[in-house]
Amino acid sequence: MEKTVYARIGETVLWHTLPNGLPVCIVPRKDYERKYALFATRYGGMDLRFKLGEEWLDTPAGIAHYLEHKMFDTQEGNALQELATNGAEPNAFTSNAITVYYFDSTDCFMENLKILLQFVSVPYFTDESVAKEQGIISQEIGMIEDNPEWVVYRQLMEALYKNSPARVSVAGSVESISHITAQTLYDCHKAFYTPANMCLIVVGDVNEDEVLRLAQEVLPQESGAIIERDYGAEESLTPCTKEVRSAMEVSMPTFLAGFKCPDAPQGQERMRNNIIGDLACDVLMGDSSPLFARLYSEGLINGSFGSSYDLLPGVAYVYAGGDSNDPKAVVQAILNEAQRLLCEGIDEDYYQRVRRANFGTALKALNSFEAIAVSMAEGCFGDYDPYRFPEVYDSITCEDLLAFIRDNICESRMALSIIDPKEASECTQ
Amino acid sequence: MNRNRTEIMQNVFLTYLPDRKFKTGYLSAQFITPLRKETASANALLPAVLHRGTMRCPDMEQLSAAMDRLYGAQIDYTVRKKGETQCVGFVASVIDDSFAPGGERLLEPVAELLGEFFLDPVTRNGRFLSEYVESEKTNLIDALRSVRNDKREYADLRLMQEMCAGEPYGVRRLGDEESARKLNNRTLYQRSQELMSSSRLELFYCGSAQRERVTDALLHAFAALPRSAAADIEPARFYDAPAQPRIITERMDVTQGKLSMGFRCQSRDVPAMIMANLIFGGSSNSKLFLNVREKLSLCYYASSQYARSKGILTVSSGIETKDYDRALEEILHQLKAVQQGDWEDWELTGARSVILSSLRAMNDSQSAMENWSVGQIATGQSETPEEMARQLNEVTPERICAAAESITLDTVYFLKGKEDA
Numbered sequence: 001m002e003k004t005v006y007a008r009i010g011e012t013v014l015w016h017t018l019p020n021g022l023p024v025c026i027v028p029r030k031d032y033e034r035k036y037a038l039f040a041t042r043y044g045g046m047d048l049r050f051k052l053g054e055e056w057l058d059t060p061a062g063i064a065h066y067l068e069h070k071m072f073d074t075q076e077g078n079a080l081q082e083l084a085t086n087g088a089e090p091n092a093f094t095s096n097a098i099t100v101y102y103f104d105s106t107d108c109f110m111e112n113l114k115i116l117l118q119f120v121s122v123p124y125f126t127d128e129s130v131a132k133e134q135g136i137i138s139q140e141i142g143m144i145e146d147n148p149e150w151v152v153y154r155q156l157m158e159a160l161y162k163n164s165p166a167r168v169s170v171a172g173s174v175e176s177i178s179h180i181t182a183q184t185l186y187d188c189h190k191a192f193y194t195p196a197n198m199c200l201i202v203v204g205d206v207n208e209d210e211v212l213r214l215a216q217e218v219l220p221q222e223s224g225a226i227i228e229r230d231y232g233a234e235e236s237l238t239p240c241t242k243e244v245r246s247a248m249e250v251s252m253p254t255f256l257a258g259f260k261c262p263d264a265p266q267g268q269e270r271m272r273n274n275i276i277g278d279l280a281c282d283v284l285m286g287d288s289s290p291l292f293a294r295l296y297s298e299g300l301i302n303g304s305f306g307s308s309y310d311l312l313p314g315v316a317y318v319y320a321g322g323d324s325n326d327p328k329a330v331v332q333a334i335l336n337e338a339q340r341l342l343c344e345g346i347d348e349d350y351y352q353r354v355r356r357a358n359f360g361t362a363l364k365a366l367n368s369f370e371a372i373a374v375s376m377a378e379g380c381f382g383d384y385d386p387y388r389f390p391e392v393y394d395s396i397t398c399e400d401l402l403a404f405i406r407d408n409i410c411e412s413r414m415a416l417s418i419i420d421p422k423e424a425s426e427c428t429q
Numbered sequence: 430m431n432r433n434r435t436e437i438m439q440n441v442f443l444t445y446l447p448d449r450k451f452k453t454g455y456l457s458a459q460f461i462t463p464l465r466k467e468t469a470s471a472n473a474l475l476p477a478v479l480h481r482g483t484m485r486c487p488d489m490e491q492l493s494a495a496m497d498r499l500y501g502a503q504i505d506y507t508v509r510k511k512g513e514t515q516c517v518g519f520v521a522s523v524i525d526d527s528f529a530p531g532g533e534r535l536l537e538p539v540a541e542l543l544g545e546f547f548l549d550p551v552t553r554n555g556r557f558l559s560e561y562v563e564s565e566k567t568n569l570i571d572a573l574r575s576v577r578n579d580k581r582e583y584a585d586l587r588l589m590q591e592m593c594a595g596e597p598y599g600v601r602r603l604g605d606e607e608s609a610r611k612l613n614n615r616t617l618y619q620r621s622q623e624l625m626s627s628s629r630l631e632l633f634y635c636g637s638a639q640r641e642r643v644t645d646a647l648l649h650a651f652a653a654l655p656r657s658a659a660a661d662i663e664p665a666r667f668y669d670a671p672a673q674p675r676i677i678t679e680r681m682d683v684t685q686g687k688l689s690m691g692f693r694c695q696s697r698d699v700p701a702m703i704m705a706n707l708i709f710g711g712s713s714n715s716k717l718f719l720n721v722r723e724k725l726s727l728c729y730y731a732s733s734q735y736a737r738s739k740g741i742l743t744v745s746s747g748i749e750t751k752d753y754d755r756a757l758e759e760i761l762h763q764l765k766a767v768q769q770g771d772w773e774d775w776e777l778t779g780a781r782s783v784i785l786s787s788l789r790a791m792n793d794s795q796s797a798m799e800n801w802s803v804g805q806i807a808t809g810q811s812e813t814p815e816e817m818a819r820q821l822n823e824v825t826p827e828r829i830c831a832a833a834e835s836i837t838l839d840t841v842y843f844l845k846g847k848e849d850a
Contacts, residue, residue, distance in 0.1 A: 031450040034790045084714035085775050087782025106786045135726030142685040148578050249682050251574035288493025302568045353497035360501030360524045366452050
């Protein structure tokens, strides 16, 4: 395996691509009991329209997530059960861009890895089992529809985007998932669960040769085709709707403002762009910014306030939000602060300490196996090396942040999503 | 972990866990105090107010600047309910000295700041700043109210309030809104003096620094702590379930109904109870998950939790209102199966390996070790994760049945939609 040592963060990483095209990454962790494996496919909630063979397929919203649920079914029963019997804690999630399956175990690691590789690569669905899952997923959808954080995000994405599938919920709707059949699931599996479109990440004290040998043995020999995807007609940088409001059972209003940004390039530039976006958010409105301190002491925001820059396939945006009794005042204050920074510049000393804190936070994240594995998988799919963050931090200047703020944090790019409390919502016996 | 715990000042204990594998050092300082309605809200408000500023860094901006310079050191306040005690304080994490590009020492300044939060907060004429108290009071009240936003948490909370009304266990982690409203900068300051002088302080460190260095840093940081003899913490009392279970139904505008059930468990065979809970609903291989969710598709989640220090087991699930009777019946049916020893070998093996694995993996997470150790100390337990693992290994099916036999339904709480019948 190809070994890279990252002295500044005390890390070593091994990479190897199997003959079938699957990239395998091992992050050694000598003194840990835990071993962690993550098997990911570059296929998420946004991959609804794609070309299979000669034909363009339109698939129902929520299908990647549905497929994730059904993958645990095996001809023999259920992989979740098999793994749990070995003391492993298996789970999976589907995001906009990827689906991952992972487990955490202290014993029988190789045996568990074999189960993971097998159940993810061998689909087994019947019409009956697909129909049954609709009950469970409909309950899950019902549960998230009661979650104000989810609804405020959903509304924001619908306000920001006109064509991009980013506006569609990863889980789909009770209606959309009713169109899913065993056949559509097989089609999607065939298209996206191929060595060429996946990667395997292992974190822990494992024998690298054994891992490679097992993956080689269990997984298909064919690499699979590169699938063409369609993320909808190009988006303008103006949001589709300026403002969306609705009412729910919440104790105080909650809001999310979004600023549409241009799509970021692939490769190392993508990571640099990502860090610039996050640093710009921190300098402008992060926990240690003057704006945060002022809004907090004025009671306009509380500890729930947060902001970040998010990159999805084909689209990017900055979001900021939390609970507030006056969301509009908070948003106005953010816009004003952006203007102030553009006029007065960013204090160099302030910038240096925010960058220092960010570096510390990124380093701390390396305590988490999950965080390491997910960032490795994202780096693999996005063609960048996430462990190069110290060098990227070194290369970013105040000017980069000001340029980001100037380009993106302005009213014309902004949409606002608000959830108001329902009136008189006391419980009744 | 007990062997690593020493008294470094009167009623101040340090649990020291040396470990070189982490990128960070982890420090925690917790006052352990009985959970009581009269003091819970004040105790919950206190660390939030202390976190607003010290005499050296009197506002958020200066505090943030100080922590940013320590490479994003994080000091968060924590309020935890462990059995019938409340644990109030701060946890801090900072990158290990070996990664500081300038080779700076980071442990000492973080310990210093931790001490200042308690001992040198911003005050004026023997009171906290009214501005800080009022704003954190608003945040506390918002947090108490916001439980409604998460319907699962809300249903579980309402269950506890009903089931343990009148017991300390029925008091919320953050107290209640009415008591919070009455607090002001003078009464809170008094409460802070009482809490600090009369409760035990538990310190915790995990990281690469030598014991001596950690002890010195903390002794220096807490030198000014007022000390007097602390009363022993009483263990939580166990109660019997009523002859007839209490049934409570409430309505809210929700899509999915929430069914929460509370049981009393008289068994003192803790390892056997832990196993019974795991087989019943405490793991992804449990009877509740496999039957109520997977087999019958009655819900998206159904799981159980066992609070050993109080002898209470709870089930929470999200269901359609129309399925209430079926779900309730099925959950009780699965409990019966556990009580009768009606399980396959793999269910027991699986449950055991899940818990053993998570106990072993605990040594891989600083926050998990800290949380375990605070929980143990606050509820008067003393076994290490390794000792617990050994005890769990010895549990027989007979003991599991006997322990499960003591699980008796106390209260059922159901939250359903406004439109539902």
